[in-house]
Amino acid sequence: MMIESVGIIGVGMIGGSLAHALRAQQVCQKIIGIDADTDALAWALNANLIEQGWQQVADCPEVPQVVIICVPVASMRTVFAACQDWFRQCTAITDVGSTKQSVIADLQAACSPLPTNFVPAHPIAGREQSGVQAAVPDLFTGKKVLVTPTAETSPESLMQITELWQQIGAEVEYMNADRHDQILAATSHLPHALAFALVACLAEQTETPEIFRYAAGGFSDFTRIASSDPALWRDICIANQPALTAAIERFEETLQKLRAGLQTQDADALQSMFQNAKNARDKFTQS
Amino acid sequence: MMIESVGIIGVGMIGGSLAHALRAQQVCQKIIGIDADTDALAWALNANLIEQGWQQVADCPEVPQVVIICVPVASMRTVFAACQDWFRQCTAITDVGSTKQSVIADLQAACSPLPTNFVPAHPIAGREQSGVQAAVPDLFTGKKVLVTPTAETSPESLMQITELWQQIGAEVEYMNADRHDQILAATSHLPHALAFALVACLAEQTETPEIFRYAAGGFSDFTRIASSDPALWRDICIANQPALTAAIERFEETLQKLRAGLQTQDADALQSMFQNAKNARDKFTQS
Structure with missing residues (x-):
């Protein structure tokens, strides 16, 4: 009706x-x-x-x-x-x-x-x-x-x-609402936070306009969500603060592992991390 | 000729x-x-x-x-x-x-x-x-x-x-080659490392297939480069290890600032970071 x-x-x-x-x-x-x-x-x-x-x-x-x-x-x-x-x-x-x-x-x-x-x-x-x-x-x-x-x-x-x-x-x-907030922290709020943080980090460096001139398509895709409304996303991040903070902390641990693997030139550790990521993403995009 | x-x-x-x-x-x-x-x-x-x-x-x-x-x-x-x-x-x-x-x-x-x-x-x-x-x-x-x-x-x-x-x-x-490696660390190798790290981080969590089901277009764009060849990128990361390590460390500082702003609910700090990012990216995509 x-x-x-x-x-x-x-x-x-x-x-x-x-x-x-x-x-x-x-x-x-x-x-x-x-x-x-x-x-x-x-x-x-x-x-x-x-x-x-x-x-x-x-x-x-x-x-x-x-x-x-x-x-x-x-x-x-x-x-x-x-x-x-x-x-x-x-x-x-x-x-x-x-x-x-x-x-x-x-x-x-x-x-x-x-x-x-x-x-x-x-x-x-x-x-x-x-x-x-x-x-x-x-x-x-x-x-x-x-x-x-x-x-x-x-x-x-x-x-x-x-x-x-x-x-x-x-x-x-x-x-339930708790589960929703956990999932969205991982798949939406964390990626937005990382994209904003990356572009802000690069923009802080003195020679920035130069740097962006050499960015390729991959960078453009990766940072698309950093063109979203800043006030809207500030509020979403704050509204989901506990779940997002936990998601950022987990990501920081992974990134530290990556950096450690890099510094010790541990090719196996990097290969394993990158391959896991590719497998997961390829599976996600095929489904 | x-x-x-x-x-x-x-x-x-x-x-x-x-x-x-x-x-x-x-x-x-x-x-x-x-x-x-x-x-x-x-x-x-x-x-x-x-x-x-x-x-x-x-x-x-x-x-x-x-x-x-x-x-x-x-x-x-x-x-x-x-x-x-x-x-x-x-x-x-x-x-x-x-x-x-x-x-x-x-x-x-x-x-x-x-x-x-x-x-x-x-x-x-x-x-x-x-x-x-x-x-x-x-x-x-x-x-x-x-x-x-x-x-x-x-x-x-x-x-x-x-x-x-x-x-x-x-x-x-x-x-010169040194400058090339600095720029590419920032605009290409770092984004690839972050994309691989994000998807690997999410894939490690037990309920992962579930999580990816709820991912939207933004996530798909953001992680596209995580579908790149893992061995190729492992080798690029190792070959540019000093510049990439420095770029990761700078990014970690920015991410820590974001997390601190979140934990103290510092809306101004988040707004400022997100707005700087949006301004830089919008300028980059318009040029």
Whole structure:
């Protein structure tokens, strides 16, 4: 059954891409955008991504049936505080935050006990570009969405959000928030931290512009994620601090082993590490 | 003036791509391939990349006018020893090794004083795939070739190799070998080491196959270079050990700063590092 109205809080690249996809798959009759940035709202209205645009939740004259919070993780707490009425009235509220324990903790701080209509979720999809102009209709097609229900989440709300993602071509998996944060620390937050650290490290060296002139395609691919939004990633890293710190420490140990192997010219140790990496990556890309 | 004959020692991805390009631009009348692997020679003969194939330098009945050594850096010393006659008779001999000080030291060990016809060079171009079947005609088009002449290199040989690369669409720059190795440690060897270390680190964790299932496009780009040939990169890392060790140590300092910023939730420090990285990378990709 078609959802009557979907409210998207945060009309940026992710929120805009969701609106595109909901529209294309006719998931709902009406999309209401909420964003402090009037330019973003005007752009989304003009692109027919939303029917209505409001700067604040309090301005919106109606309660959307389903709400998707698409703001950076650092803004979740403020948004949750503004959504108190909606947590009592919507059939389901979900989010797209890159960390899940921090989102649930922020909600706990705003609404205790946790509302039964809240479904924490995280689509594993993104682009380096940000802003609603960077929205694309197929961002979530074939992508995984990790849903981490709380003990309070109602089966009905969970089902509604699951179906919403499935209707726009995503694949939903359930896991607990702790496990989500461990996995994402390893596969997303750590690589981003390393890419930012590498480019920052090279940029600090005096002759940098020179250095980058000689970089090849491999360097460009390797550092692509260092062109992501710095404030967004700063907040994700801080929100997932314990898991990311542990992941960095494990990486530091591996890197120390590599450096030790190099210094003692231990060809076997290097070969073994590099071969393990290649095997794992080749297997990952073939699957 | 067209070169009479070019000898390519090492008919793999790089040697084969060179043969493709020399053929396409009619740089020489004849290409002689030398490779211990008879399958590679047969493939190259069949693909019309070479006119003749020999398993060893000693088997080759004629002295090529120009010789390009396309073997991994760890094999340079053996090849140099086998090329003693050619160092006396060719008009120019060059290589494509990823490290330049080690190549020059290997040559010094085989021929002292250094031959005047040797022109150390390194095209900044590559692919993750290896073997002559992975050769492509446009690998060097628009790419930089760093040429690091020794004090003994003759102007005539230098000019001949410079023109050869220019004829196949590459852009030649001269620098000294020490500077080359510093730059490549930063922009190529360090990123490869980090990519191998990251995937090896994740692969060590017990639940790895699980972890990789949740990796997104950013992770795939970031780790692409970890699918490169492990033995080749082991040897490059060892050949450039001093510069790479120094680069790893600088990176470790930056990563420690990042981890410290994370642990103290120092948003300003993280923001500043990430923003510097984004600025540097955006500038690099725009240039």
